[in-house]
Amino acid sequence: MGHGDAFETNLSPHGTFSLVAGLYVAAVLAPAATAVLVGGGPIWRTYATLLGTAAATAVVAGLAVSRAETRVAVGLGRTSLVRVLPLAGFAYAGWVVVGADDSIGLAMLGLLGGLFAGLIVVPMARNRAIRDRIADVPVRARWSAQAGPRRRRLAKVLAVVLVGGGLLAFVTGIVVDVRPVLWAGQLAIPVGAGVLGTTAEREYAVIDEGLVVRAPATLRLVPWDRFESVTVTDEAVSIRRSAPWRLAVSCDREAIDDVPAVRGALSRYLHDEQR
Template sequence: MAGLYTATLVSPALLLVGIQWFSLGSDQLALGLLGATGGLLTAVVAWWVTGHGGIVAWFNSTWLAILIPAIGVLPIFAYFIDVVLYLGFSISTLQAETTAHLIGTAGFVLGMAASCLGGVLVYMARRRLVDATIDNGTVSSEWTAGWSRRDRFKLVVSTLITVVVLIGLSIWQLGSWGVITSAIGFVSVVGVSAFVSERTYRVTPAGLELRNESKWLASRRIIPWSQFEGFSVTGDSVVLHRRLPNIDVRFSRRGIATEEAVITDLEQHLHNRNHTTN
């Protein structure tokens, strides 16, 4: 999967350089070279990853998990003008489309594919890491909860305001590019909604496991205890504090059926900053 992800991102750029360098003008040859380059990159990266199993742990980072799918957006921006020109020339026949425009269009499509593949890659790597780290027999506490209603409301409202302002500015300043920015803003709102939704937490000796389950997919990740700086209990939430730029882990106290047992388990691994029992 890592090889295919890399190939979808890098192959069009390499081929565009080759087209300019060698003045290629055959669409069939260019598409064949695109496929060959992608196949070679897939094989090389897959071989390298196989020999470096420790790379799986990298995907446990929140920011890397966001960055990998997001990188696929870059080709969408970079090749957007090629798509417009290729379609425009093909429909109007005023000017023959070039091989570079064809590969740019392919790069645009592959960029969207790379975003999807990046998400799948993160999902597979995290699941593999959890399966290798956690023994179900060592789980001391398990519960399912989401953010408290107050925290959820504040985050969603602030995100909506930020996205609406950015979309307005982008459409005003960027014109047609603002449409793409609007789509990214919509995805951000959906992502925030998923971020604050209910998930299952499990306390293990290796760390805190987080599991998101849906009808079609069940994602898992583990956060080592060393990444936390302690935890606190407020009137409606439990907050596990993390060093910046990581985001704190929080969940509503309402979702915990055995709150005292969970707090006791957390205290075995983390410093309790402030324990209130409102």
């Protein structure tokens, strides 16, 4: 047991959020500002203006956020609206469809830049909000573990099927010149690689509000009402979710130093199926 934020040292250092937030604002606003400022002309002038506008916007926005970085990040992370930030760039979608050929590049930069920068800002803001929420609360138990052996075996089989099938589809699509088959292969390969990532080691903490889960780039707080029960077997500690379509949280028992303590902490909030 302990007190405090068990994951504080794993979050981004102060200033990083301001930098990323500034880049996000620049990615969303700079293409439109460039179109207004240039209004046509040589391509070199357009992209030189874009570079200058993006740099100035990123600096101004980043400095503005840095004046109250923690308050901005925590406040943003606590709102449900934070999820729509990656979609802001899609305001350029109409421009991509009906815009002039010489300006479509700007629109695509705004769309893709807003999407990717937003996908970075969102977890950073939510991580800060969760850290603020769990600071100085009692930690009933804490452990790190990969998924259980059975889950890892299933993930490896699925990954091999997806990556192998994806490569086969990719090559077949090229040979027979069938684009849907090619696209299916391109999709299956990264999905297969991602499946293995779901079994990687994570850090867990039991607190009164729920189960804290830290993956390499994210920090989540899952309320107890989203779980059903806990089961301990010779291979794994499994925390069953309330939603029947969601996979249970599986932790390799061998990686947990004090299984009785973890089981006891989880049993304070969840039904123990073996008691």
